[in-house]
Amino acid sequence: MHELAVCRSMLxxxxxxxxxxxxxxxxRISVRIGPLSGVEPDLLSQAFPFAAAGTVAEHAxxxxxxxxxxxxxxxxxxxxxxxxxxxxxxxxxDGRTRLLSGDELLLAEVELLHxxxxx
Amino acid sequence: xxxxxxxNVTPGNRHLLESAHPAGGREPVAVLQGLLAxxxxxxxxxxxxxxxxxxLAVNLMSSPGAGKTTLLEQTIxxxxxxxxxxxxxxxxxxxxxxxxxxxxGVPVVQIxxxxxxxxxxxxxxxxxxxxxxxxxxxxxxxxVGNLVCPAAFDLGQHHNVTxxxxxxxxxxxxxxxxxxxAAHLVLFTKADLLPVLGDFAPDRAEDHLRRLGSAxxxxxxxxxxGDGVEAWCRWxxxxxxxxxxxxxxx
Numbered sequence: 001m002h003e004l005a006v007c008r009s010m011l012x013x014x015x016x017x018x019x020x021x022x023x024x025x026x027x028r029i030s031v032r033i034g035p036l037s038g039v040e041p042d043l044l045s046q047a048f049p050f051a052a053a054g055t056v057a058e059h060a061x062x063x064x065x066x067x068x069x070x071x072x073x074x075x076x077x078x079x080x081x082x083x084x085x086x087x088x089x090x091x092x093x094d095g096r097t098r099l100l101s102g103d104e105l106l107l108a109e110v111e112l113l114h115x116x117x118x119x
Numbered sequence: 120x121x122x123x124x125x126x127n128v129t130p131g132n133r134h135l136l137e138s139a140h141p142a143g144g145r146e147p148v149a150v151l152q153g154l155l156a157x158x159x160x161x162x163x164x165x166x167x168x169x170x171x172x173x174x175l176a177v178n179l180m181s182s183p184g185a186g187k188t189t190l191l192e193q194t195i196x197x198x199x200x201x202x203x204x205x206x207x208x209x210x211x212x213x214x215x216x217x218x219x220x221x222x223x224g225v226p227v228v229q230i231x232x233x234x235x236x237x238x239x240x241x242x243x244x245x246x247x248x249x250x251x252x253x254x255x256x257x258x259x260x261x262x263v264g265n266l267v268c269p270a271a272f273d274l275g276q277h278h279n280v281t282x283x284x285x286x287x288x289x290x291x292x293x294x295x296x297x298x299x300x301a302a303h304l305v306l307f308t309k310a311d312l313l314p315v316l317g318d319f320a321p322d323r324a325e326d327h328l329r330r331l332g333s334a335x336x337x338x339x340x341x342x343x344x345g346d347g348v349e350a351w352c353r354w355x356x357x358x359x360x361x362x363x364x365x366x367x368x369x
Contacts (some may be wrong), residue, residue: 002237002268010154019147027145031154038271039154071332083294087332095329105271107150114144118302 003043006105007051014110018056026057030109037082037105040070041066056100060111069102158272161240165247165275172252175362176260178274180298181263182283182291188216190282190351191259191343195223195351202256202327203358206325207246209238209263222316226250229349237268257359257367266295273336278358285309285316289324292331300331304338304354 010031018026033041041064048062072079073089074096080089085104090097127368153159169176179187188208195204205226208217229244230238243260260276262269276303281302283291286309292299299305305328307321325337338354340347 002271005235005237005239006154006270006271009157011152013150013152013156017150021146021148023146028147033154038267039152062366075131081344084296088330095332095334097332100334105154107148107152107154107156109147112146112148 003039004047006039007044010107011051011055011057013062013107015056017110018112021112022115023056023103024115025030025113026060026110027113028063028109028111029107030063030065030111032065032067032102032106032108034101034102034103035069038102046110046116062096063107065108067101067104070100071097072100121322124284150163150293151171155272158240162273162275163245165244166241166277168244168247169252169258169275169277172220172255173363174252174258175278176258176274176276177280177358178260178262178276178277179280179282180269181264181308182264182266182287184285184288185264185282185284187261187264187282188219190259190306190308190340190348191220191333192223193342193345193348193353194259195220195225197348198257198355199223199225201272202356203254204257204259205255205262207238207243207250207258209261211235211263225229226255230292232263235322236263236265237272238262238274239272243357256356264311266291268296270295270298274290277362280306282306282308283324285313285321287319289319289321289347290327292324292327296331299328300333300337302333304336305333306351307339309341309343310339310347311344 014026014029025085033039052058068081069084070081071093075094076092078089078091082090089096089097163207206220208227208229210216213230214229217227220227228244228249230242257331260274279301285307338347338350340351
């Protein structure tokens, strides 16, 4: 349950970006998370409103792009989606696979709201 | 669990978390940066700091009670005469583990995390400033006993060592793939209990580890009887030599 710590780290990065762009608020935060990152998307979503309260991202939507686990087999060259508990090649069963995706823990994009001229 | 672990919100950056109200034009900004970029920056700083002084840092992770502190005691007894050692102890509460290490005559810094379930690079950074790195060869970081959260936080260590006690299930690598994938060495501890337990199959545990695409070495040992501890110490000394000569990791 370290998702709150991850959330706070994300929000201070987001706050820095918002300050640099002189944004009034953050409306969307898009992240990419793979099951091998150790972060549970559901727990991150639950932690988000608590961590975001009172910050520049208080009203932002947190959009999580859950990445699949994909491997490339060094033995037979096959590329396939697998599960986090078994990264062996689904075709030939070889254990020498390279992870193509599944361990992402990325802040992909933020959508900023700029100072309105109506004030 | 982790809700007091606001280790990334400090008096220094709190002012950045200012409030505002939505209205007006929207601008998407691509970032593509790690979600733990702040921690990773601090970890890189720690690593540079350690390398300046030629110190090898080994992060020990496991469930609570897998025998990290007992293994450290045995390791100190065997390597303490040849290498200058120190330990950073991470625990939720108490200085009990630090006292056990201190009794062996080795410098130790205790980090009590309160309710936080892992160490992060900022905590380790503060601890490093309480050690004289110029008088060290090998620093052990004993992480908080937990097979989930510690795996996500780089501390600036050179190697992760994950302990799996044979009193736990041999399917632990399948249940905690993030932790076991992070390991550079896996130790099956309390191996003296294998004959009386009967249901932990080291081969099966290793098979679960291999299915994660991990090719790292696995050692079985018992810190109580001393069996297998020599092989662990050899692994450490190979890593120490590699660090000194700038060669690849073992």
